[in-house]
Amino acid sequence: MRLLKFLSPFVVLLAVSASAVPTKAPLTYTTEQSATAMELLYRLQDGHFNKQRMNDQLSRDFLDKYLESLDPAKMFFYDKDVKGFSQYENEFDNFFNKGDLSVPYQIYAIYQQRVRDRLSNVIAILEDDTVNFSFDGNDSVEIDRKDAPWIKTMGEADDLWHKRIKLGVLNLKMAGKTVDEARETLAKRYTNQLNRIKQEKSEDVFEIMLNALTVLFDPHTNYWSPRTNENFNINMSKSLEGIGAVLQVEDEFTKVVRLVTGGPAARQGQLKAADRIVGVGQGDDGEVIDVVGWRLDEVVQLIRGPKNTVVKLEVLPAGALSGGETSVIKINRDKVKLEDQAAQKAILELPDDDGRIYKLGVIQLPDFYIDFDAVMRRDPNYKSSTKDVARLIQELEKEKIDGLILDLRNNGGGSLTEATSLTDLFIDRGVVVQIKSSDGRVGRQNQAFSRPYYDGPLIVMINRLSASASEIFAGAIQDYGRGLVVGSRSFGKGTVQSVKELKLGNLKMTESKFYRVSGDSTQHRGVVPDISYPTLIDDTEVGESSYSSALPWDQIRAVPHPVYNDYSKLVPELEKKHAKRIKTDPDFVYLLDRIKFVERNADQKTISLNERKREERKLALETESMVLENERRKAKGIELYKSLEEFRKQGEEEQEEQEQAGPPKIDVDGDTLLIETGNIMVDFLAKPSASKTDAKELAKRY
Template sequence: MKTRGPLLFSALLLVFALLAATLPTDRVDVPPGDAPSVILRTMLANLENYHYQPVDIDDDFSERVYDEYLNDVDGARLFFTQEDIDAFSQYRHAIDDQSKAGEFTFYDLVQDRWMASLDKTQKWYEEILAQPFDLEAPGTFTDRDETSPWPADDAELKQYWHDYMKRDVVRQLADKREEIAQDTTGEEFPSLDSLETEFRADILERYQDWFKRMRDMKPSIKRGQYLNSMTAVFDPHTSYFRPKDKESFDIQFSGRLEGIGATLQTDDEYTKVTSIVVGGPAWKGKELKEGDVIMGVKQTKEEMVDIKGMPLEDVVDKIRGKKGTVVNLKVRKPDGTIQNVAIERDVIIIDETYAKSLIIDDEEGQEKIGYINLPSFYADFENADGNGRFSAKDVEQEIQKLKEQNVDGIILDLRNNGGGSLRDVVDMTGFFIPEGPVVQVAGRGSNKEVLKDKDRRVQYDGPLVVLVNQYSASASEILAAALQDYGRAVIVGSNSTFGKGTVQRFIDMDRTIAGHNDVKPLGTVKLTMQKFYRINGGSTQLRGVVPDVILPDSRSLLETGEKEQHSPLAWTEIDPADYSQDVYRIRHMDSLQARSARRVAASPTFTRIEQNAQRVKRQRDRDSYPLALTEFETLQQAARTEAEMYEDLFDDVVNPGVLNLEVDLEPILADESKSARNDDFKQSVSKDVYIREAVNIVEDMIRLEGTGAEKVGYQE
């Protein structure tokens, strides 16, 4: 079963903040019913009342939900046949009426058929994997996806399962035989038949575990998937969150959680520790280790609870807790010994999500360039009392530290930054301009609001480059677009940013209906309430932000972005805002672009990146594979030989003078784990050709704009 779960688009969220528009105080009237019925009708009522562009709950809606849900449940075409689809088709135009009534008739039928298919296909794969594959039998396997037709009958579906698993065995054998061919130790390896037997056994174990997880999936998770097939009809970023899903989102968004600092996964009937968060409580305690199996959980003054067979999210819920409280774990070590481990919970900071800076000391050009990496526009709204981390505040501190080092320019890296807090992006844009508009927001009914930086301070008034790529989305696009429209920064990156120009807000559904206390909490709906627009009036929706300087990218030929999502809202435009700035205006953009183009054309690395883009596109488009081992090995070897041509693309150090700021060194060197992560960070920056070109552009700005740019001093 595919899961379009609520966290699928969480990285592309733009949190609704600073907006004058508020939700109406009227509550929706939902008739009595069980929890699923109340949740469904409340969700639809909220979508109808508050979504930016509500969808009529009619036959068209029904058709779209029908297709969305079946593709979500079985997008790989592994479980249903045309016979199942024929049984479902009677409800193709009935889901709208069922939804209004709070009924799940279509959902129930799909679930019944899906569970029956689990039983059927499990017997098939057990039967198939019980016998050796004919490794040289001819044949071709073609991947199926949601654009593929459904298998006509059980015979076709069973053959697909056979080929599906044979492809897996053949791929593993090809990998192992390549490893054996390259071995120089003289080690004796198992025969081909023995390896084939071993890999079939491994696949059987993996499939047994997968099917058990599917069977044990909580009903609330499966219903949530169905509800999200409905929200997906409205737009890609509207979704339903169960209470636990919202809690997980808050952790991801804030970059902090309270717990023991361990990553867990289901292992047979129990829960296994797969990793320990460096610096967290479990890491400090030194008793809980990777590979340990948790058998029981005990809270202070309570009995030990046996977690055998317990869903993973319930185990996690029992282990998580408030800072300062103690959880006791009954643990089976890899050697079979049983141990009780007591861990005091604490706040775990996921510091990779936070802003950090370096200095790139370019000895050739004798310039000192500041570099700020911002992974997301994070904001800890749950701890707004001063203890929470906010991206704008952190970036302001990094700017100040860089200024104290007398940098000649700054690079702000927003690559792969999927967005976040709207309040923070407005504040952050204001660091580079005097007071003025940053973004326009239009809600339902075309009511427009201009969000402005109202602080006349300019934290940084020098040369600025903003790095983006096709995964820079939402808040990243607001900042890049505003600084581009103001002529304040040079935007550098791939063909275009992601193209998400919509604003979401979380609505606690409990607060939108009266009564129904017996079935609360209902969960949360994240819905699109507004679209944002550049200050020049254009939208970033679908089109994104086109950089001033476009650099070759290995993924530039792949179809990505908002336009590739299901049901995206359309591109529109409104009147421009009144904006201007005289802090630092780029007056030689043509020259900057021409100089960069000459460097890129002369760069062997960028030439190879363009060639690699063609290879990546060919590999992404491939969906058919030979099933005969020898043919598969020939194809794989050709693909690997071609890939090896580009493995050293980013091996060379192109930024030799990458330095930490002195003020940051003490806490880094005092923590072994921080020091190791810092070394990795610096090494990645030193080999990044995109940062190298950004440095070159900053140096060009210094030379070209140094005397021609209008600069006015602003009080800090």
Template sequence: MRQRLFQLPLLFVIALTMATAALAAPHPVPLSELFPNPGQTRAAIVINKVLERYHYRKVSLDRSFAQSVLERYLKALDPNRTFFLARDVDRFQNGSRNLDESLRRGELDIAFDIFRVYRMRVDERVAHALKLLDGKFDFNVAETFVFESPETGWAAESAELDERWRKRVKNDFLSLRLADKPDEEIRDRLRKRYEGLARRIHQFKGGDVFQAFMNAYTETLEPHTSYMSPSTSENFDISMKLSLEGIGAVLRSDNEYTVVQSTVPGGPARDSGQVHAGDQIVGVAQGLDGAMEDVVGWRLEDVVDKIRGPKGSVVRLQLLPKTSGSARHAREVSLVRNEIKLEDQAAKSDLVEDLTNGPGIRIGVIEIPAFYRDFDAEGAGAVDFRSTTRDVRRLINDLVMRGVDGILIDLRGNGGGSLAEATSLTGLFIDTGPVVQVKDAFGKIELEADTDPGVAYTGPLAVLVDRESASASEIFAAAIQDYGRGLVIGEPTFGKGTVQTLIDLNRYVPGGQSDLGRLRLTMAEFFRISGGSTQLRGVEPDIRFPSAEYMTEHGERSLDNALPWTRIDPANFKKAGEMRFDALARLSADRVAGDQGFKMLTERSRLVREVEEQKRVSLRERDRRAEDDLRNRRFKEDQDHFLRSRGIAPVDEDAEQVDEDALDAQRKVIARIEVEEAARILADGLQMQRGNSPRAVMRD
């Protein structure tokens, strides 16, 4: 069975967690069990054949590609080069000269050999780290700690690794010290962290090793193709259900941290307003008073198991915000696990009125968090099943009845969803015609088109997007732009222009009784009707907001081995009009230049990029404190200045008692900054028409 996916990459496992029974504590796995078995050999052979035949990017399993797989596997295990020695790597490379031939035959000895050595090296390094904790650190010395860097070579001797670990442990210690933790608590916490690292590595089973190596193989090819073991497949199935219990956050592993990839509309994480994409989860606790467990260095599956729980129960997360340079600004967030239903992700509408540049002009705003469709209800024959298009049509009619002069579609943070809904939603604003082209691995091109005659809305239209608008959002925004039907405003979008399918590997082994897992395979690419792909570049707005200046390496652009941007012949379509936006862009730029809200948002984007590009930090305490104080002050001062300009008293989020209602109101005001400017741009356009255009009308 295959299932087409049109969403953001799920990046290994999802924390849209269902309630599950408590798991038995795993036991250490003997080294004697860390050898490949016949089922894994069969799976490796099948994976290679499927990739060679069906992957969109043609696989050339030669010696060069195989060496890249080896390098990625080593990087996955040891990204900071703090475990393996140079002689280990030399031996691995010498033993893998014929890795391409071995992979074709499903021979996996080298992968398991590397992992057994890795486990031994982890034990050595953890023992050394624990000894370092018993000593003292001088935080007055001017020295730096270097994060993962391509220039960092493999250590030639153990003494060189000792020095890297001295700085690593010192940095870990200082980060907690900056969070005002007492030294004894820090030692206890780090001791548990390092011991936990070794314990979890000892719990890796043969299937875990196989999955890690196979994903090094697939990621060498392209970032959205991945192997899912039977247990990971089960988690994936949970994530695709329409009703889920959990916190509603998509998680990924980044080095030793668990990172929030995105939050789900209607979920506790999104609704709290305190969990954001890019935040690092450094601790998890159960209930209102359970002990906080440090989860730095944990496997992603283990962190997810801690976050899982029954509906109505409380989980507390300790988060390190993306804009923070150290753990000093870690915050604790309490979330009540809840059921995430389809209606919680539904589109909703609002009005923007009293625009200074267009007195009397009213702009309707329709926020679409996801492209949803209740396939279960539809399959059961329900006539009134829920869908994005149906909900938006109803909202349009309501807004037109309220006399709006234009409509703004807000797709910020919308990571995608149903392709059928992206197509039919476009059809509300155009007559009939193509919406997107889909090219498969064999070069065949299919058109997804709106075939429903008629238009639901003919008035002025704009689409607001940001760096998290992806996949189906990009298809809709690109179609509106290509048809000249409306303006696209905001930031360049994510750039997710590929199509994945789920392949059950068991179907390729007739009579096989073992479960070989599944392959999430990139098998097609989206192309705009104008011919260019949405892949990598995303959708470039007609009018850019200034925060876009600081996002050059965001989204698909930041992923290794991402498919390149390309183009095919344009589809046959008739433009609805020509959009002239130069004058509108100038008016907006003049307005935004003096706007405190945009100054704050732009500074936030700059701070995020600054943190992302930071490769080293000081290990001298006074320098580190000064750096963190400056960054935090810059962040707060701009936000407080903006809020006061709106007559709002800023809420101290770090206070012991926080007014949650005031904090929620503050967040909503910040979220409206871009919406209000996009509405002003629409109002400018209406003013330029000198009132010659009639108000919007409803259409069947």
């Protein structure tokens, strides 16, 4: 084996996996790419917040991540291939330090050949009329293969792929296609994938390889090739104006991170966070193109399009297993207008136990926005979230509200300056957030004014999709004891990235972390509410903690700060009343039942290839959904659904109404969580020691 040290990586790799030698000249790297790889590694080790060194352990992690990036479902590489690669598992640190990318490129060459061979075989099977598929047996297919062993034999691979093909045909058949139509559709999809893999260039391999390295430092550190940097706007919510969604690549899928409030997808209502887009089509009748394994910028190009045109998304729902049943969603493209994302207000009126009516102001803030162009022009009328919220508070106080609810659910963040200035409306001058850089220095974002704009009772609502700036604001309100925070645990993104130009492309790198005035990081853990609500959002699928390489939660020194109110004795009493109330609230009972329903069905690891069983399961799931809805309706005195057909039709009609209704308004009548938040506020205000006047005085105390 010592002799191998003197052989080039190219020769050694081919020696251990001779059967996988590509039939055409493999892609190779350029001198510029070699220099860029060395520069990227230097910048990561020198400037990333996580002072991680490229050593043998990181080298082994890189190999695992690179193979996962190429073949996440373990459908192409053989066990013998991986064993051949493993002889270099401790060498990639040395390769990157020298700019020697031969081994990663040869691994890709073997992957490319495996994909070509397999997809050519799959297409031939689909186009062979003598190959029949039956759907009346007892066989099933394993879907979640992330932890599965690598395929050992060609026979094992053939069996796995035969089941995959059969699953694809069955899914399309159940969606209304004939078997022949399903075969034709699948053949086209696999042909597209085959053509794409044949057209891959050195630049594509280079980007995949470097991102397998950067993601080891943290999930928000990425390499952008020159093409990616040119075609893909960093601000994804603006670059995806066509549907108003923020996307990312996870494994081989394009995953929905969040929807932009007021955008076409949010208004349409069917697309959800953590859904995976597996196909994209144009117009009502256009063919849906399979996009599994595509680059994110390529998927973006298909989704984008002129205003008032239709894009069709084939979606694998959040929690569903890869290869499971999909649905097609039609969305009318439109621009996400600033006014649709602007803060809005409403009045929520609720009684206490004695029948006294309390008037509560509600402000919904979907984004921390600011018109930077207008600010640069010194336009005094520039639009910002803080200015809009201040104006809405003024309008609400004219209506003599008893308390204020600030709704930050689904608010993915935005301007840090706005998070700071918005906090300024509720507390005295002081520190809002601490920022620790990679060199250990801690900076602080302070308030500008000395007196709060609003000093009345306050509750802040958050959920799993409240991120970044939302977490800074909610954390500050909680630490200062300025108000209660209710909802579900926030996203947990407490890191700051900057973009560095490289010889080729750019490096987006995490350089800092956010910390609250208490010293707690907002990273990973997020903001934990004072009173928690159940949620349908799976935090193993959505949120910082869902990333395997997310930076950990930690603490730094707290900043001396006043605590206006100590809610520690009040919260248990409010929680007790909350728990009692939701036990008999039909909407809360329904929400809890839906969560149990989703959790039960998320445990499925295999999918049956028996059509009758699949149809029976589909019918059972629909029936259970209708039963849960009817139980809610019965408790509320609403007419029950008499049949599944009626249930389905009503769902379609509600979907159309929602899409045509325009930007969503605050639903003070039907938003279960908002109404319960109002009830918690009433519980607080109705206390003998916390009448309206006393509560405002309590909030002023320093």
